[in-house]
Amino acid sequence: MRRVLPPVIVGIAAIVAWQLTVTLGRIAPFILPAPSEIWEQLVEQRQNVWEAALASGANALIGLIAGSIVAVLAAMVASRFRPVAEISIPFAAVVSALPIIALAPILNNMFETTSSIPRRLVAAIIVFFPVFLNTLRGLREVNPIHQELMHTYAAGGWTFATKVRLPGALPYVFTGLRQASSLAVIAAVVAEYFGGLQNGLGSRITSAAAFTAYPRAWAYVVGACLLGLVFYLTTLLLERLAMPWRSRLI
Amino acid sequence: MTAVVLDKVTKVFNRGRADEVTALAEVDLTVGDGEFVSLIGPSGCGKSTLLRLIADLIEPTTGTVRVAGKEAGRARRDQDYGIAFQQAGLFEWRTVRRNVELPLELRGMGKGERKARAEEMLALVGLAEFAGHYPAQLSGGMQQRVAIARALAVQPPLLLMDEPFGALDEMTRERLQGELLGICAQTGTSTVFVTHSISEAVFLSNRVVVMSARPGRITAAIPVDLPARDEAARQSERYFEHVTAVRQALRGVPATT
Numbered sequence: 001m002r003r004v005l006p007p008v009i010v011g012i013a014a015i016v017a018w019q020l021t022v023t024l025g026r027i028a029p030f031i032l033p034a035p036s037e038i039w040e041q042l043v044e045q046r047q048n049v050w051e052a053a054l055a056s057g058a059n060a061l062i063g064l065i066a067g068s069i070v071a072v073l074a075a076m077v078a079s080r081f082r083p084v085a086e087i088s089i090p091f092a093a094v095v096s097a098l099p100i101i102a103l104a105p106i107l108n109n110m111f112e113t114t115s116s117i118p119r120r121l122v123a124a125i126i127v128f129f130p131v132f133l134n135t136l137r138g139l140r141e142v143n144p145i146h147q148e149l150m151h152t153y154a155a156g157g158w159t160f161a162t163k164v165r166l167p168g169a170l171p172y173v174f175t176g177l178r179q180a181s182s183l184a185v186i187a188a189v190v191a192e193y194f195g196g197l198q199n200g201l202g203s204r205i206t207s208a209a210a211f212t213a214y215p216r217a218w219a220y221v222v223g224a225c226l227l228g229l230v231f232y233l234t235t236l237l238l239e240r241l242a243m244p245w246r247s248r249l250i
Numbered sequence: 251m252t253a254v255v256l257d258k259v260t261k262v263f264n265r266g267r268a269d270e271v272t273a274l275a276e277v278d279l280t281v282g283d284g285e286f287v288s289l290i291g292p293s294g295c296g297k298s299t300l301l302r303l304i305a306d307l308i309e310p311t312t313g314t315v316r317v318a319g320k321e322a323g324r325a326r327r328d329q330d331y332g333i334a335f336q337q338a339g340l341f342e343w344r345t346v347r348r349n350v351e352l353p354l355e356l357r358g359m360g361k362g363e364r365k366a367r368a369e370e371m372l373a374l375v376g377l378a379e380f381a382g383h384y385p386a387q388l389s390g391g392m393q394q395r396v397a398i399a400r401a402l403a404v405q406p407p408l409l410l411m412d413e414p415f416g417a418l419d420e421m422t423r424e425r426l427q428g429e430l431l432g433i434c435a436q437t438g439t440s441t442v443f444v445t446h447s448i449s450e451a452v453f454l455s456n457r458v459v460v461m462s463a464r465p466g467r468i469t470a471a472i473p474v475d476l477p478a479r480d481e482a483a484r485q486s487e488r489y490f491e492h493v494t495a496v497r498q499a500l501r502g503v504p505a506t507t
Binding site: 143145146148149151152153154155159163164167168170243244245246 | 305306307326327328329331333335337341342343344345353356384386
């Protein structure tokens with residue numbers, strides 16, 4: 001309770017301050033609508049927001065799962081064969097610095113306009129890098145004492161990998177997944193700005209803004225925030241379940 | 251049969267480079283079956299190196315190391331020894347009990363049997379009620395005791411210990427010294443024990459091997475003959491005579507820089 005209360009109070013205070021600033025300061029709604037208006041729109045549009053969130057969420061989730069699986073497998077291969085890691089790390093670092101979201105319009109042209117694949121692909125590509133780099137680091141970092149102990153137990157390569165390397169890498173995998181879970185949502189939503197199927201949060205935000213329905217656009221933004229939060233918290237929960245030995249999360 | 255035989259063992263690190271170090275020079279050492287031998291000396295005298303050679307964690311540059319009558323590598327693969335380091339080195343994702351079970355698991359021991367053995371060992375180091383905890387929930391001293399329980403779990407004929415009690419408080423340390431002696435006497439385990447503490451070396455050992463640095467070599471081997479090894483022995487005349495003898499042997503070596 002003591003840990004939850006302060007951020008909640010700050011959050012409420014911020015919303016109140018926002019409301020007061022907009023109403024007392026007579027700020028035009030196209031600059032910044034009041035929270036009360038956004039809330040009204042959110043309630044009115046809840047069915048649409050929900051459906052759009054489901055569509056974007058499905059894209060983000062599929063991208064997240066596919067990207068993570070490929071990333072973990074790639075990291076395992078790279079850690080097994082040192083030269084592969086030496087080549088792939090700088091390569092991955094450079095590619096991850098590129099604005100992958102910019103691929104969205106190109107991918108959109110590669111598939112049919114009704115296809116969800118381009119957005120899922122963008123999410124998967126964006127997810128790949130943090131998961132790959134973190135997992136690889138985890139797999140390569142083994143406590144030297146653990147290494148020596150397993151050596152004295154005459155443990156073979158496979159035993160060492162499953163009993164020491166993989167469980168030791170889990171915290172790193174989850175660090176990557178935590179970053180990736182938020183990125184997946186961002187990627188799935190933003191990729192919709194560049195055309196393609198118009199059923200997700202991103203396309204709803206652009207169309208509402210195009211009709212100068214700013215409070216409605218904001219209502220969808222709130223939906224996107226909530227979606228990102230759900231992804232992040234789910235990852236935290238999974239982390240907790242997968243690593244009961246970790247007493248702290250961060 | 252002898253537990254450990256080192257014959258003219260030399261270990262040179264970084265050979266042929268500018269930072270070449272002779273860690274051990276022409277060391278001969280024999281540890282008899284059931285014998286408790288302590289290695290003592292200043293930092294950098296190669297006592298840990300010596301232990302690691304016996305454990306086949308490193309290979310000698312020249313000379314031979316034989317453990318339980320076999321070449322050291324063979325003995326390691328046969329798991330003829332248990333080992334405990336200065337740092338506990340527990341696997342943080344395993345509970346305390348499963349940490350102790352690991353070497354048994356790798357030997358293919360059945361589930362029920364190794365659980366019983368692990369619990370027995372944990373009781374021995376006084377941590378029975380912490381079996382279900384994770385290492386992160388234990389203090390450093392408790393973690394070290396788990397590591398000792400793990401080394402003992404396989405009931406090895408040879409026990410290698412590298413300052414295992416270094417991080418413990420005096421009370422726990424003395425209690426575990428007593429326990430260790432009890433276990434060794436009961437099972438006939440031979441032990442090579444690296445320590446910085448003269449009193450610890452004397453109390454535990456049949457023989458204290460004194461080493462000196464640069465290059466690491468054995469300068470004296472002092473047999474310790476105590477009638478009993480209990481609390482009274484720690485206060486006995488005989489005990490202090492041996493402590494003095496070891497201290498003099500350590501000092502008798504002029505530091506060469």
